[in-house]
Amino acid sequence: MSELDFASLRTSYRDLGLCKAKFPDFDSIRDIRDLLESKLQAILGSNEVRLATYHEFASDDEHEDVQWKMVQYFWSNELCMKIGQSQLELLNALIGPDLHIQRHPFFRIARPNRNEDNIGLHRDNYYGQSPFEVAFHVPFLDLDADSCLQFLPGSHLVSESAYETVPLDKSDWNKGSRKHEMGFPYAPKKLVGDLSAVKPLPVEFGEVVIFPPQIVHGQEVNRGQVTRFSVDFRVVNTFAPIVMRKDLTSRGYAPLSESAVASVAQQYLDNCSRNDASEKGYA
Numbered sequence: 001m002s003e004l005d006f007a008s009l010r011t012s013y014r015d016l017g018l019c020k021a022k023f024p025d026f027d028s029i030r031d032i033r034d035l036l037e038s039k040l041q042a043i044l045g046s047n048e049v050r051l052a053t054y055h056e057f058a059s060d061d062e063h064e065d066v067q068w069k070m071v072q073y074f075w076s077n078e079l080c081m082k083i084g085q086s087q088l089e090l091l092n093a094l095i096g097p098d099l100h101i102q103r104h105p106f107f108r109i110a111r112p113n114r115n116e117d118n119i120g121l122h123r124d125n126y127y128g129q130s131p132f133e134v135a136f137h138v139p140f141l142d143l144d145a146d147s148c149l150q151f152l153p154g155s156h157l158v159s160e161s162a163y164e165t166v167p168l169d170k171s172d173w174n175k176g177s178r179k180h181e182m183g184f185p186y187a188p189k190k191l192v193g194d195l196s197a198v199k200p201l202p203v204e205f206g207e208v209v210i211f212p213p214q215i216v217h218g219q220e221v222n223r224g225q226v227t228r229f230s231v232d233f234r235v236v237n238t239f240a241p242i243v244m245r246k247d248l249t250s251r252g253y254a255p256l257s258e259s260a261v262a263s264v265a266q267q268y269l270d271n272c273s274r275n276d277a278s279e280k281g282y283a
């Protein structure tokens with residue numbers, strides 16, 4: 001067992017709308033980071049490149065292709081599921097024993113001083129997320145105050161109408177396009193209103209930021225010295241009141257963990273005929 005203070009994490013999530021935790025299994029997340037760095041070196045044909053220095057090696061012309069290859073690698077090797085499975089102690093303690101995890105999460109590469117690599121400050125509910133879903137922001141290297149994401153503590157309880165949004169110019173990509181699949185909205189919106197209390201949240205590698213989708217968060221521009229490699233994935237309680245999609249898109253979920261109670265109930269219901277179960281009021 002790790003030494004995570006779950007009571008403090010819950011209090012922070014409840015009061016601020018976010019909490020920052022150390023992953024209980026550091027070795028697993030380090031192994032995944034190493035896989036990603038090796039893959040990046042193979043794509044670029046250089047043993048010199050590191051995640052942090054990616055922007056010094058990749059040209060503008062090849063950037064989108066490199067990101068797409070990294071995304072495909074992350075998805076096809078089910079690295080999100082591997083993170084979830086290795087960090088269940090944290091996930092179960094915060095969200096419950098019955099969990100689903102996103103199948104195709106957004107794998108981000110934000111180079112220093114590149115507006116086009118970020119989607120700016122936003123609330124994920126603008127793009128269809130439920131407050132019952134939980135977002136995990138996982139950096140694959142240390143991110144200081146200039147390179148990390150920013151958050152507006154307390155905005156997780158503020159109603160949708162409290163912040164105005166204005167549509168940005170139509171993007172060059174469409175729904176279902178490669179850019180869209182990589183987490184760039186095809187109908188982007190800009191958040192306007194009092195955002196003066198937005199604060200950077202520096203993170204060290206091995207830490208994770210956990211937040212409900214509706215908190216104001218994001219990055220306008222990476223002003224730091226390193227390329228931000230990170231993944232944002234969602235976990236949801238299996239019994240949350242959402243439509244649980246299973247498709248291979250960013251909206252699809254896969255089972256991650258199941259309690260004995262849910263397992264027994266499901267097996268029993270499967271063993272009963274539908275009529276038998278419904279007559280007794282179980283289904």
Ligand SMILES: [Fe+2]
Pocket residue numbers: 122123124217
């Ligand atoms: Fe987001």
